[in-house]
Each structure stands twice: as C-alpha cells, then as structure tokens.
Amino acid sequence: MKLPPFEYACPAELSEAVALLAAHNGEAKLIAGGQSLVPMLAFRLAAPALLVDLRKLPELRKIEISGNGVVLGSMVRWCDILADARLHAAQPLLTAAVGHVAHYQIRNRGTIGGSIAHADPAAEMPGIVLTCEAEIATVGTAGPRVIKAADFFLGPLMTVLEPDEIIVDIRFPAWPAQRRWGFQEFARRRGDFAMAAAAVFYDVDGAGKAHNAHIGAIGVGDRPVRLTAAEAEVNGKVVDVTVSEHTGVAASAAVDPQGDIHASGAYRKSLIGTMVERALLSAGAMKVA
Numbered sequence: 001m002k003l004p005p006f007e008y009a010c011p012a013e014l015s016e017a018v019a020l021l022a023a024h025n026g027e028a029k030l031i032a033g034g035q036s037l038v039p040m041l042a043f044r045l046a047a048p049a050l051l052v053d054l055r056k057l058p059e060l061r062k063i064e065i066s067g068n069g070v071v072l073g074s075m076v077r078w079c080d081i082l083a084d085a086r087l088h089a090a091q092p093l094l095t096a097a098v099g100h101v102a103h104y105q106i107r108n109r110g111t112i113g114g115s116i117a118h119a120d121p122a123a124e125m126p127g128i129v130l131t132c133e134a135e136i137a138t139v140g141t142a143g144p145r146v147i148k149a150a151d152f153f154l155g156p157l158m159t160v161l162e163p164d165e166i167i168v169d170i171r172f173p174a175w176p177a178q179r180r181w182g183f184q185e186f187a188r189r190r191g192d193f194a195m196a197a198a199a200v201f202y203d204v205d206g207a208g209k210a211h212n213a214h215i216g217a218i219g220v221g222d223r224p225v226r227l228t229a230a231e232a233e234v235n236g237k238v239v240d241v242t243v244s245e246h247t248g249v250a251a252s253a254a255v256d257p258q259g260d261i262h263a264s265g266a267y268r269k270s271l272i273g274t275m276v277e278r279a280l281l282s283a284g285a286m287k288v289a
C-alpha cells in the first residue's frame with residue numbers, strides 16, 4: 001500500500017530535531033530504521049504530518065564500552081551490535097537476544113532506539129533493557145533526562161516519551177565476568193516476533209549459590225515484565241535441574257497472558273515457564289569467561 005502524504009526533514013543537529021518535533025505539536029514523528037514505522041504508515045496506523053529523519057546525527061550512533069558498562073546510541077542498528085565482538089563479551093545477554101530479532105534485511109536498518117520507542121510487547125529489546133536495568137537517556141524541549149527501563153514502558157506501543165522527546169542513548173550497567181545468563185525464545189519461525197521469551201541472569205557466591213537473580217519475560221503481557229516471584233526461587237540456591245524446574249513453574253504462575261491469533265493465553269502461560277526453565281539450564285552451562 002502507498003504511504004499517506006507527509007513532509008520530510010533530515011536535520012544535522014539534534015537540537016533542530018527536537019525543535020521540529022516541538023513545532024509540530026505531536027503531529028511529527030521520528031524515523032530511525034523505518035522497519036516498524038513504515039509498515040504503520042502503510043497500514044494507516046500512523047499518519048504524521050512530518051517525518052524527522054535521524055540518520056544525519058552521528059552522535060546517535062556511538063558504541064562506548066568501559067568499566068561502567070555499555071552505552072549504545074539510539075541509532076545503533078541490530079547488525080552493528082551483532083558485528084561488534086567487544087559487545088558479545090561486554091553484554092552477552094543483549095547480543096544473544098539481538099540474534100533473535102527479525103531477519104537479515106531488517107537487522108541492517110532497524111535500530112535499538114526505534115525498538116525501545118516502538119515498545120512492542122513481543123520485541124526482544126524492551127525485555128532486555130528491563131532485565132538488565134538499563135537506563136534510557138533522552139532529550140526534549142524540557143532538556144535531557146534519564147529514565148529507568150522499569151519506568152519507561154506503559155503498555156503496547158506506549159511509553160513515557162513526550163511527543164518532542166528523542167532517545168539519545170541506552171546505558172547498560174557493567175556485566176561481571178563470572179555472571180551466568182541465558183536467553184530462550186519460542187517463535188513460529190526464526191526471526192518472527194517471540195510468542196514468549198525469557199531473559200535470565202544471576203551471580204554466584206563462593207559456595208556456588210545464586211544471588212542477584214533477574215528474570216525477564218517477553219510476549220506474555222502488555223509490556224515486558226520482571227518475574228520477581230521466580231527470581232526468589234533462584235536466589236540463595238545452587239541452580240540445578242530441580243531449581244530450574246520450580247522456577248519455571250513460578251514464572252508460569254506469575255503471568256496472565258492474553259490469547260491472540262498466534263496462541264492462546266493458556267499456551268503462552270505454559271510456554272514462558274518452559275522458556276525460563278531452559279534459560280536457567282543453559283545459564284548453568286554458559287559460564288561467561
């Protein structure tokens with residue numbers, strides 16, 4: 001389908017992009033990779049008067065890795081993440097999840113900032129930023145702000161972003177070298193959105209017991225969720241087959257997903273338990289060097 005008509009701007013300054021959004025009073029939209037927005041335009045689910053293209057803003061493409069963690073500019077694409085060997089070591093859960101995002105062509109254009117702003121409940125990255133307790137740095141006419149991932153998502157395709165606010169970068173806390181982690185996803189075909197996915201990590205003390213467990217669930221609610229009851233099953237224990245199984249049961253019990261054309265709510269509820277259990281089993285074997 002042809003796109004609806006719109007004006008187009010491609011500013012060379014971030015401040016100009018903010019000013020354009022503000023001047024259009026909610027009638028302008030940013031375009032990053034266009035992999036979610038262009039289909040929305042084609043289906044007439046969005047009809048902005050102006051598209052503001054972010055591609056000429058190199059400061060949005062930075063990848064910074066330091067002892068404090070990783071900072072990814074909002075225009076960093078999925079293919080940039082997958083191609084950067086340093087990121088696989090610095091944030092292995094992040095890169096494992098990106099491996100499940102869409103297909104080759106889409107990964108060449110789609111960006112991390114676009115995915116987070118789009119806030120699809122079945123998308124991998126909102127779940128990863130939530131699980132990793134990342135922060136989202138933005139700028140708007142009210143100035144810069146830093147938003148915790150836990151406060152960012154409001155529902156399907158809904159976030160706390162103001163109409164004149166731009167995601168500048170996403171900040172992931174440092175990842176200890178010995179951390180155990182796992183990512184498991186079930187989709188109809190590889191590259192499709194998740195029917196359900198689990199992102200898991202925990203640290204291990206000298207006695208081999210887990211602490212600081214983080215378990216995030218994707219595709220089983222109107223936004224990604226941390227499963228604190230399941231995390232409590234892991235903390236203080238040696239994570240073995242039995243603990244993994246019990247944690248999967250707790251994960252299932254903690255969610256109440258809706259059914260849709262892809263799967264019933266009951267199927268998704270069961271599936272997330274299996275994903276969490278498998279993620280924990282793989283975490284035990286995947287000790288990051």
Ligand SMILES: Cc1cc2nc3c(=O)[nH]c(=O)nc-3n(C[C@H](O)[C@H](O)[C@H](O)COP(=O)(O)OP(=O)(O)OC[C@H]3O[C@@H](n4cnc5c(N)ncnc54)[C@H](O)[C@@H]3O)c2cc1C
Pocket residue numbers: 029030031032033034035036037038039054074075100101102103106109110111112113114115117118122123124125161165166167168191192193194
């Ligand atoms: C066939 C297909 C399969 C896909 N499969 C998956 C999948 O399995 N998993 C998955 O996660 N995604 C999937 N996607 C979506 C893809 O990952 C998108 O690239 C991504 O969701 C959005 O990124 P984008 O850069 O293309 O954003 P755009 O489409 O350009 O923008 C999306 C939204 O974010 C806003 N936006 C963009 N950048 C910013 C910013 N810096 N600050 C504030 N707002 C901003 C835009 O205004 C728009 O509302 C798929 C897409 C397609 C077409």
